[in-house]
Structure formats: C-alpha cells, structure tokens
Amino acid sequence: MGITMPKLGLVVGSLILLAATCAVAQNETHNKSDNDDKSARIAPIVALDECDPITFNAALGPDFCKNVALGALGFSTTLSDLFTKAAAKAPDPGWDFEPDTLTIKEGTTLVVTDQGGEPHTFTEVKKFGGGFIDGLNAGEQTVHECSGGFSNVAVAKTRLIQGSQMEVTNLSKGEHHFECCIHPWMRVTVEVK
Numbered sequence: 498m499g500i501t502m503p504k505l506g507l508v509v510g511s512l513i514l515l516a517a518t519c520a521v522a523q524n525e526t527h528n529k530s531d532n533d534d535k536s537a538r539i540a541p542i543v544a545l546d547e548c549d550p551i552t553f554n555a556a557l558g559p560d561f562c563k564n565v566a567l568g569a570l571g572f573s574t575t576l577s578d579l580f581t582k583a584a585a586k587a588p589d590p591g592w593d594f595e596p597d598t599l600t601i602k603e604g605t606t607l608v609v610t611d612q613g614g615e616p617h618t619f620t621e622v623k624k625f626g627g628g629f630i631d632g633l634n635a636g637e638q639t640v641h642e643c644s645g646g647f648s649n650v651a652v653a654k655t656r657l658i659q660g661s662q663m664e665v666t667n668l669s670k671g672e673h674h675f676e677c678c679i680h681p682w683m684r685v686t687v688e689v690k
C-alpha cells in the first residue's frame with residue numbers, strides 16, 4: 498500500500514497533465530480552424546467606376562459623383578461619353594464589378610463595396626439583361642428584377658451608395674447572376690459549391 502499510493506498519485510497526476518495538454522492542443526486547433534473558416538466564408542467584391550464629377554453632378558445634382566481617385570488627372574468619363582459608349586455597345590470598362598466570376602463554398606458571405614464615385618446596385622437576376630435606364634441598355638430589354646428602378650423596393654434594397662457596403666448571404670448551391678440595374682454591363686457570376 499505504502500508503495501502503491503504514490504504510484505497512483507503519479508498516474509493521476511500524469512493523466513491530469515495529459516488532459517490539460519490535450520485541452521490546450523484542442524483549443525489551438527479549434528481557434529485556428531475558426532479563423533480559417535471565417536476568412537474562407539467572406540468573398541469580397543468591389544464596384545468600380547470613373548464618373549466625372551463635373552458633368553455628372555451638373556446633370557444629376559451635387560455629390561452624386563464624388564471621391565473619384567484620379568478624376569482630376571483625366572481618368573474619368575463624362576456623363577455624355579458614358580451614354581455614347583453604352584449606345585455603341587462598347588460600354589466603358591471603368592464601370593465594373595471585380596471579380597467578374599467567382600466560386601465560393603456554400604455559406605460564404607459576399608461583401609460588396611462601392612469603391613466607385615457613384616451609386617450602383619448589386620441585384621440578383623435570373624438572366625443578364627438591361628437595367629432600368631434605357632439609354633444605358635444598348636438595346637437590351639430591362640430584366641424584370643430591375644424594372645421600376647428605385648421605385649421598386651426590391652431594386653432599392655440592392656442599391657449600393659458610393660463608399661458603402663452590402664452583404665449577400667445564404668446563397669444556395671448553383672450559379673447566381675448579379676448585375677447593376679443602372680449600368681447593366683457590370684456583371685458577376687457566382688458559383689456556389
């Protein structure tokens with residue numbers, strides 16, 4: 498007995514130490530995968546444009562187009578040029594969502610940020626087509642998801658004001674299409690696996 502007790506004590510002590518070590522190891526693993534999951538669960542998308550503040554704001558009101566990074570250096574597009582290019586079926590490539598296509602895991606949140614100078618929408622559509630401003634549609638018909646413009650609450654809810662961000666969650670598996678209902682050549686295809 499005199500010999501067994503200390504041995505048992507040693508065994509118990511070792512077991513406690515082992516359990517503690519396992520707990521630490523488990524915690525580390527748990528935290529690590531938590532972080533990995535979190536970054537994997539967010540997919541960033543940016544909306545870009547190079548609106549010319551002078552011509553846009555003259556027509557559409559002060560502050561409609563703002564904070565265009567290199568506008569003063571001539572990198573911006575005037576309002577009339579934007580319409581002319583769209584009508585010629587050569588829409589201005591400065592108006593763009595990036596990336597154009599992406600593949601995400603189910604449960605991933607799309608975080609869409611308007612890094613351009615003017616408002617956009619990020620609207621899910623069944624099939625790509627025209628937005629609600631005829632002059633920018635290059636002859637394409639307005640898709641029903643965009644019809645009515647901002648008087649349609651479903652469209653208004655997808656509006657992305659300059660400098661703001663929106664999240665799209667709970668996308669089902671399969672292919673999803675998003676476009677800007679103002680500038681309908683701004684398009685993104687999301688494949689959810």
Ligand SMILES: [Cu+2]
Nearest residue numbers: 617677679680
């Ligand atoms: Cu747009």
